[in-house]
Amino acid sequence: MANISRRDMLKMSVVGAGALALSSVNANAAENEKAVKFDEEWDVVIIGSGFAGLSAGITAAKRGNKVLILEKMGRIGGNSVINGGIFAVPNNDLQKKEGIEDSNERFIADCMKAGLNINHVDLLTQIANRANDVYKLTLECGAQYRDRLEIAGGHSVPRTFSTANGSGSGIVHPMVDYFKKMDGVELRTRTKFDEFILSDSGRVVGLKVREGYKFDSKLLSDDDENTTGEVKYIKAKKGIVLAAGGFCRDVFFRQQQDPRLGPDTDSTNHPGATAGVLLKAFQIGATPVQVSWIQFGPWACPDEKGFGVGSMYNVNASFRYGISVNPKTGKRYMNELADRKTRADAMFRVIGTDKNYPINICDSEAVKNLLPNHLEKPLEAGILKKFDTLDDLAKNYNIPVKEFKETVAKYNEYVKNEKDVEFGKPLDKTVVNDITISKPPFYAERGVPKLHHTMGGLLIDTKARVISTMTKKPIEGLFAAGEITGGVHGASRLGSVAIADCLTFGMIAGENI
Numbered sequence: 001m002a003n004i005s006r007r008d009m010l011k012m013s014v015v016g017a018g019a020l021a022l023s024s025v026n027a028n029a030a031e032n033e034k035a036v037k038f039d040e041e042w043d044v045v046i047i048g049s050g051f052a053g054l055s056a057g058i059t060a061a062k063r064g065n066k067v068l069i070l071e072k073m074g075r076i077g078g079n080s081v082i083n084g085g086i087f088a089v090p091n092n093d094l095q096k097k098e099g100i101e102d103s104n105e106r107f108i109a110d111c112m113k114a115g116l117n118i119n120h121v122d123l124l125t126q127i128a129n130r131a132n133d134v135y136k137l138t139l140e141c142g143a144q145y146r147d148r149l150e151i152a153g154g155h156s157v158p159r160t161f162s163t164a165n166g167s168g169s170g171i172v173h174p175m176v177d178y179f180k181k182m183d184g185v186e187l188r189t190r191t192k193f194d195e196f197i198l199s200d201s202g203r204v205v206g207l208k209v210r211e212g213y214k215f216d217s218k219l220l221s222d223d224d225e226n227t228t229g230e231v232k233y234i235k236a237k238k239g240i241v242l243a244a245g246g247f248c249r250d251v252f253f254r255q256q257q258d259p260r261l262g263p264d265t266d267s268t269n270h271p272g273a274t275a276g277v278l279l280k281a282f283q284i285g286a287t288p289v290q291v292s293w294i295q296f297g298p299w300a301c302p303d304e305k306g307f308g309v310g311s312m313y314n315v316n317a318s319f320r321y322g323i324s325v326n327p328k329t330g331k332r333y334m335n336e337l338a339d340r341k342t343r344a345d346a347m348f349r350v351i352g353t354d355k356n357y358p359i360n361i362c363d364s365e366a367v368k369n370l371l372p373n374h375l376e377k378p379l380e381a382g383i384l385k386k387f388d389t390l391d392d393l394a395k396n397y398n399i400p401v402k403e404f405k406e407t408v409a410k411y412n413e414y415v416k417n418e419k420d421v422e423f424g425k426p427l428d429k430t431v432v433n434d435i436t437i438s439k440p441p442f443y444a445e446r447g448v449p450k451l452h453h454t455m456g457g458l459l460i461d462t463k464a465r466v467i468s469t470m471t472k473k474p475i476e477g478l479f480a481a482g483e484i485t486g487g488v489h490g491a492s493r494l495g496s497v498a499i500a501d502c503l504t505f506g507m508i509a510g511e512n513i
Helices: 006-015 017-022 051-062 093-098 104-114 121-141 169-180 251-257 276-283 311-321 340-351 372-381 390-396 401-417 497-512
Strands: 030-032 040-047 067-070 086-088 160-162 185-188 191-198 204-211 230-242 294-300 323-326 359-363 384-387 442-446 448-454 465-467 474-480
Touching (some): 040 051, 051 067, 051 121, 067 191, 104 121, 204 474, 294 340, 311 442, 372 384
Parallel strands (some): 040 230, 067 185
Antiparallel strands (some): 086 160, 204 230, 384 442, 465 474
16 A cells, blocks of 8 residues: 555545455546546436447436437447347236246246346346336337247246347347437447546546547457547536446456456457446446356357357257257257256366367257248358258267167157156247157257356446445446346346346436436
8 A cells, every 4th residue: 555646545535445445546446526627418328338228328318318328339239239139028918928827936036046046136026027118118119029939048938039130139229229319319439438537425427438449359358558539528417327238258357257268268249348347336336246157158159259140040949949969979968948057067068178069950840930040141151051861960970870869769759748858858839839850951050158148247226226335335326237237147147138137227227317
């Protein structure tokens, strides 16, 4: 503590010595509003233009607020615009139409099981209670969904909508268009948040940003080496919403949480999924929650980078209507509809040190449930392959033919009996529609888990207010929603609950700010 400057001492008086001791008194953690001149003023400022940011922005603007959304990248939407577009909504109207019984309690129990029971139940309850509200908001904005429900891994019943275009862009783009038509709003790209501006009482009253920022994907994290952009100070009269997403692509920070996650570990995320905003919030005293829990998505393909074009084949065809086999044995090794952590762990055991990638398989009936682009694009890329016979498929991947065909026959019997006696995969008619692996051509793709979602982040309450480590109370003027927060998903998130999480707490932030 011997080298604290007068400026650091001033900051300690503003935000509290305890909070700054926690962050080693980072000289760039925050500035006092008396020391800056604001260039512009808004009611609400939101950092991030994905599901959470757009939901917060639209909701706040509906209440007559002047709203500014800031996006550091040149493209709008972050991970939201490239995700698979699957959205869990418990107790939805389509479930009732199809005779599917669901409840808030069932939804929460499914999430808790996947999250190893370390989820924050109060936050999960908010999602269960409000998911239908935000679903209706997306419809109001113009989002379109398929007239059928999916069952994502770990869910006990089908409760998941999928966008008509099979991408999160089917929600993001209509919401962006809706937002831009509202009065008193602006969405600004290439604008990077650098520091919070605090009042004497510690309230967050504004931001220091850089306009004209150019993200550098060569850096391993948000780094001071990148000095692009012009500094501006923006005042937020009613508050700031942090909706900056997770940090799967922040190699430095993620590797400190788990030393195995070095630069060679692939991720489904967009390049800008870094920890900068999260760390700045920690530096002003926000409470960290479960930051070291980082999820692998089990449906990716090793033959392409990132999320790619092959993931949705596994999400909506092979895992639901087919099987995953160990190519060395020709046998199944997991419940293909288990939660993500369970499946990823099982796949890693098969892959081992010799990169023995499992093979994900289904038949021609199964792929009829895919959107055309989810079948055509991976076939064109050569990562998804089509075979006239199971023998041809086995030969291509060096799978023992006899054992493989026995596995397929056994699985088909399980489907007919609606019971998987080996791994407990749900096989009732509402899930697999009596689809077996029997009608050629057959399809196969190699599988591998990739870094997908960071479970941990900022502690928020049920009103989306960020909670201080030191006072145990909300940090005045600071809200957060989506993947930058922690606690909702516990150890592992169920597929399709991210959109519900982001949209719900974005809406709640917009209501309470």
